[in-house]
Amino acid sequence: MDLKQPNTKFKPYIKKNGEEYMNENQTIHFRDILENWQTQLMVEVDRTVHYMKDDAANFPDPNDRATQEEEFTIELRTRDRERKLIRKIAESLIDLEKGYYGFCESCGINIGIRRLEARPTATLCIDCKTLSEIREKNKI
Secondary structure (H helix, E strand, O other): OOOOOOOOOOOOOOOOOOOOOOOHHHHHHHHHHHHHHHHHHHHHHHHHHHHHHHHOOOOOOHHHHHHHHHHHHHHHHHHHHHHHHHHHHHHHHHHHHHOOOOEOOOOOOEOOHHHHHHOOOOOOOHHHHHHHHHHHHHHO
16 A cells, blocks of 8 residues: 555545535545545554564574564654654644645645645645745755
């Protein structure tokens, strides 16, 4: 399961003609996506805790011990990235409640339903995100 992207089992939102952007139906749609994604990530956190408790062993062979330590390091690095993602999801849920969700934090225009379905924690429209990436690339 790719936890960088939300569960893809949701049905894409079908926008109706003349429908207002980020109306109640869209808000419910994205709340479901965000909450399900957050739940998936939390399950993985719990799995890691159990995995590390259950598999922690003091191997007498240095190679076995090194392999286990490397596996734990990779697992912890992954969980750290997911912890940051859980925080972004929580921020998106707060924005949803406040009515800010779905609008670019830089220019204020609609981020767009399809972009939000692809990246529910997006805070920038595609144009502002592209400019941000260009600026970041030129700093290096």
